[in-house]
Amino acid sequence: MPHDPDPPPAKRFKPGSPFFRLDKKPDMLLPRAGHAIVSVDAQRKQLPIYQTRTQVINQLRQLHNAVFIGETGSGKTTQIPQYLYEAGIGRQGVIAITQPRRVAAISLAGRVAEEKKVQLGKLVGYTVRFEDVTSSETKLKFMTDGMLLREAIGDPLLLRYTVVILDEAHERTVHTDVLFGVVKAAQRKRMEQNKIPLKVVVMSATMDVDLFSQYFNKSPVLYLEGRQHPIQIYYTKQTQTDYLQAALVSIFQIHQEAPPSHDILVFMTGQEEIEALARTCRDISKHLPETCGPMTVIPLYASLPPVQQLRVFQPAPKGSRKVVISTNIAETSITISGIKYVIDTGMVKAKRYNPDSGLEVLAVQRVSKAQAWQRAGRAGREAAGSCYRLYTEEEFDNFASMTVPEIQRCNLASVILQLLALGVPDVLNFDFMSKPSPESLRTAVEQLCILGAVDRKDDQVSLTPLGKKMACFPLEPRFSKTLLISPDFSCTEEVLTIISLLSVDSVLYNPPARRDDVLAVRKKFISSEGDHMTLLNIYRAYKKVSGNKDWCRENFVNSRNMGLVLEVRAQLRDICIKMNMKLESSLSELVNVRRCLAHGLFMNAAELQPDGSYVALDTHQPVAIHPSSVLFQAKPACVVFNELLHTSRCYMRDLCLVDADWLQEAAPEYFRRKLRAMKS
DNA sequence: GAGCACTGC
Numbered sequence: 119m120p121h122d123p124d125p126p127p128a129k130r131f132k133p134g135s136p137f138f139r140l141d142k143k144p145d146m147l148l149p150r151a152g153h154a155i156v157s158v159d160a161q162r163k164q165l166p167i168y169q170t171r172t173q174v175i176n177q178l179r180q181l182h183n184a185v186f187i188g189e190t191g192s193g194k195t196t197q198i199p200q201y202l203y204e205a206g207i208g209r210q211g212v213i214a215i216t217q218p219r220r221v222a223a224i225s226l227a228g229r230v231a232e233e234k235k236v237q238l239g240k241l242v243g244y245t246v247r248f249e250d251v252t253s254s255e256t257k258l259k260f261m262t263d264g265m266l267l268r269e270a271i272g273d274p275l276l277l278r279y280t281v282v283i284l285d286e287a288h289e290r291t292v293h294t295d296v297l298f299g300v301v302k303a304a305q306r307k308r309m310e311q312n313k314i315p316l317k318v319v320v321m322s323a324t325m326d327v328d329l330f331s332q333y334f335n336k337s338p339v340l341y342l343e344g345r346q347h348p349i350q351i352y353y354t355k356q357t358q359t360d361y362l363q364a365a366l367v368s369i370f371q372i373h374q375e376a377p378p379s380h381d382i383l384v385f386m387t388g389q390e391e392i393e394a395l396a397r398t399c400r401d402i403s404k405h406l407p408e409t410c411g412p413m414t415v416i417p418l419y420a421s422l423p424p425v426q427q428l429r430v431f432q433p434a435p436k437g438s439r440k441v442v443i444s445t446n447i448a449e450t451s452i453t454i455s456g457i458k459y460v461i462d463t464g465m466v467k468a469k470r471y472n473p474d475s476g477l478e479v480l481a482v483q484r485v486s487k488a489q490a491w492q493r494a495g496r497a498g499r500e501a502a503g504s505c506y507r508l509y510t511e512e513e514f515d516n517f518a519s520m521t522v523p524e525i526q527r528c529n530l531a532s533v534i535l536q537l538l539a540l541g542v543p544d545v546l547n548f549d550f551m552s553k554p555s556p557e558s559l560r561t562a563v564e565q566l567c568i569l570g571a572v573d574r575k576d577d578q579v580s581l582t583p584l585g586k587k588m589a590c591f592p593l594e595p596r597f598s599k600t601l602l603i604s605p606d607f608s609c610t611e612e613v614l615t616i617i618s619l620l621s622v623d624s625v626l627y628n629p630p631a632r633r634d635d636v637l638a639v640r641k642k643f644i645s646s647e648g649d650h651m652t653l654l655n656i657y658r659a660y661k662k663v664s665g666n667k668d669w670c671r672e673n674f675v676n677s678r679n680m681g682l683v684l685e686v687r688a689q690l691r692d693i694c695i696k697m698n699m700k701l702e703s704s705l706s707e708l709v710n711v712r713r714c715l716a717h718g719l720f721m722n723a724a725e726l727q728p729d730g731s732y733v734a735l736d737t738h739q740p741v742a743i744h745p746s747s748v749l750f751q752a753k754p755a756c757v758v759f760n761e762l763l764h765t766s767r768c769y770m771r772d773l774c775l776v777d778a779d780w781l782q783e784a785a786p787e788y789f790r791r792k793l794r795a796m797k798s
Numbered sequence: 799g800a801g802c803a804c805t806g807c
Contacts, residue, residue: 218805247807264807293806388803420804445803467803480802524805532807592807621807630801689807745799765801 158233162200165193167342174198174340175205178317182305183334186321188342194321195285196230199258208280210314212256215283216263218291219451220246227251227260234258247592248685263293267300271539271589275304281317287330288322288488289450290523290552296533298333298551300540324488326520333551347498353511361463362386362395364508368461369399370406372506373439378411380458381440383448385493387467387482392417392443399441411437418444418452421623424678430454449492453499460497460505462490464513471527473558475737476565478529479764486521490514523552530554530562531595535571538581539589545579568721568788569599590693593621600718601690602699607714609704610694612654616711618687619653620760620772625683626656627674636674644748648757648774650715651708652748657683716780719758720788723781724770726755732770734762735781735789738796744769756781 162168167188178184178201188194199213217223227244234242243252244260252259263284270276282301287294298320305316320330320337331339358364365384372382386392396417403413414434418427431454434440442454446466466485471478485493490507497503507514525533537545546559563579566572571585581589584602591598597617604613619625628636643659645651656673660680663669670677694701704710716723724732724741730753734741741762743750747770749757758781760772782789 220806262806264805268807289805291805388801390801421802447804449804451804469803482803536807744801746801750799763802767800769800 158235162193162197162233165197166344167193167197170342171197171201175201175207177338177340178202178319179205179207181338182315182317183337184317184319185327185330185334185337185339186319186342187327187339188321188323188344192342192344194342195226196233198319198321199283200230200234202281203257208317209257211280212259212278213281213283214266214276214279215258215260215285216266216294216297217260218263218286218289218294220262221451222286223260223262224249227258230258230260248689263291263297267293267297267536268592270297270300270304271536274300274540275308275313276301276316277308277313279316280314281319283319283321285321286323286450287320288324288326290521290525292524292528292533295523295525295551296536299549302334302549303542324491324520326488329551347500347502349494349498349502350504351494352504352506353514354508355510357510357513358508361465361508362391365395365461365463366398366402368506368508369441370402372459372461373403373406373413373441374410376439376459378437378439379456381434381442381454381456382459382461383454383457383496384441384443384461385446385448385463385466386443387463387465388445389417389419389421392419392445396443399443411439413441414438415441415443418442418448420445420447427452446489446493448496449489454496455500457497457499458501458503460493460503462493462505462507464490464507464509464517469527471529471558473555473561475739476529476561477762477764477768484517486518487514488520490517525550526552526554526558529565530558531565534559534562534579535566535581535585535589535595538572538579539586546577565721566595568785569595571595571599587697590697591690593617593690596719596721597621600715601694603717604714605700605702607704607710607717608700608702609707609710609714610699610701611703612708612711613714614687614690614694615657615683616650616654616715618683618690619657620650621686622682623676623679625653625676625679627676629674632674639673645708646748646752646775647708647712648749648754649747649760649772650774651711653772654708654711712774712776713780715774716758716776717784719760719774720781720784722760722762722770723756723758723776725778726753732757734770735792738792739768741768741770743773744771747771747773749773749775 186194199215202208202213223244223246227242228238231238231242236242239251239253240255242258243256245252245265246262284294284297301318305318308316318334322330327339331337369382369384386395396415399413399415416429418430430442448454464485465482467480467482469478469480494505497505534545537548542548563572567574570582571588573580573582587602588595588598601613601617604610643652643655645655656675660675667677721736723735725735727733732741754775756776756778757773758776759770763769763771
């Protein structure tokens with residue numbers, strides 16, 4: 119973190135503001151004021167959307183498709199489903215409202231139940247993973263988009279629904295993007311088969327909705343006006359080479375000039391950066407002149423323990439200014455009240471995907487215009503605010519207008535498998551709103567083919583019986599495959615545990631300050647057979663003490679994530695039972711488990727070279743063992759790994775020691791081809 | 799001998 123070792127003199131921040139005022143209206147609707155303390159009924163009527171109620175109902179009665187624009191909080195998400203219901207539209211079935219996030223689905227359902235004065239789970243309910251609060255009475259159902267997609271596998275025409283409202287469509291999650299195509303097809307087929315029609319309503323917070331409208335048969339776009347608060351946008355006069363330094367300067371400039379009750383939200387890219395900036399801010403604020411009030415600096419990012427995350431909602435002590443330094447978690451997931459100033463570095467850490475190498479890279483990059491407006495909007499939730507952009511207006515003009523949808527930058531293997539399970543006949547030409555690249559589609563089909571999930575004849579791709587079973591699990595294809603072959607190795611119980619451990623955030627808690635303690639305590643779990651077996655040991659020890667919290671603390675195990683592991687495991691186990699899989703445990707014979715992993719993860723294998731380096735067998739690229747692996751200091755001849763992480767080098771993470779013979783026996787044809795490819 | 803944004807089934 120580049121900054122002066124001594125606290126800089128206060129006046130340094132004063133003269134010559136690096137910003138200039140710009141009177142340009144953002145091309146997006148901004149949030150409105152919060153609710154006053156009045157009855158729910160009165161609140162409903164106070165929403166601006168209430169004025170357009172009749173108009174909205176009339177439109178929705180006639181239309182098969184509609185696109186609504188209006189910022190979250192405008193009331194569209196809570197009111198439109200109620201308007202539909204109250205007007206008797208779609209009464210023959212259920213009205214579904216999808217959300218990208220669980221918390222949103224749950225809290226919106228709670229809010230609407232309150233407004234309808236009903237018990238949650240009756241008329242109004244929600245469905246998210248691990249939780250289904252609905253009943254036969256439920257007519258307004260809030261759910262995650264992933265959940266509706268799961269349901270579609272059993273019911274591709276979505277027959278129980280009369281209306282599907284796809285909310286937060288501008289976020290363009292993979293699930294929402296797949297749903298666009300699924301609901302469109304369901305709508306068409308229901309029409310053709312003379313079934314009850316399906317209405318599709320798309321809701322977005324951004325103005326660039328041409329795509330949505332075009333895609334849904336040029337459906338009309340309805341604008342919902344809001345009581346938004348104006349936000350003053352400032353750009354830098356010159357390009358900033360160091361956004362960290364620029365952020366620091368901006369924070370203290372505002373701190374010296376603005377009333378202490380005006381809080382600041384700073385958008386940065388990651389944990390390390392945030393902690394460094396927080397430290398620097400605290401240091402500097404201690405040495406400011408008396409005229410400057412105190413400052414309460416609060417870092418915010420997802421991997422922070424929940425208790426510490428809650429700190430952002432507490433008001434700063436009287437007279438102190440709250441400065442929240444956050445990742446883009448504050449862009450959508452967490453809304454903080456009282457923010458008057460937003461400082462936007464214009465940078466974000468995001469995943470990129472290379473379909474050729476199959477590598478995902480996490481890289482710091484520019485935000486899109488839409489993202490920059492979303493960030494700016496965070497300054498105007500309750501009153502007028504300001505946004506300081508640490509880039510020039512010219513730079514902003516060159517930002518991409520929209521963030522590239524996730525579906526165009528991720529591995530599509532699960533998506534393709536899911537589409538095939540839905541009965542989509544021609545997956546390679548599926549009607550995506552934003553088409554992924556042909557290479558990306560081809561790579562995904564190729565991977566599924568190698569796993570034995572699909573058959574290819576000419577250009578037609580179809581599901582094998584194995585692939586059909588794989589699609590039943592909420593897992594990445596390579597994991598569902600591993601689980602499905604585990605009965606052959608009599609170790610399904612162990613594989614269930616390992617896969618559950620791998621599908622949640624790490625259960626290992628590694629506070630850097632206590633590195634030596636962590637190493638010492640973890641020693642007793644370490645298996646020379648690799649990280650999977652080590653994790654299995656930790657899980658077994660955790661079960662032995664029945665998840666005792668003190669044990670977790672002493673052993674640096676994240677008990678929350680371990681709790682999630684139990685939930686995931688129970689869900690996967692249920693699916694196994696429904697499939698009549700034999701649930702055996704191989705107890706001390708862990709060689710079976712490793713053999714099973716080799717058979718499931720053979721595409722992620724690497725071999726030791728004579729010079730001590732490693733080469734991935736799939737792509738023949740040089741890879742290395744990540745220093746966090748228990749095998750880091752060992753030199754195993756042959757391993758399978760969970761994922762590749764491209765940072766300073768290409769690292770394998772979560773390794774398991776295997777026999778080269780096992781790999782050969784798992785996929786002889788695949789390795790013959792690889793060998794041929796290498797020789798030529 | 800490194801260092802990982804955020805969701806979700």
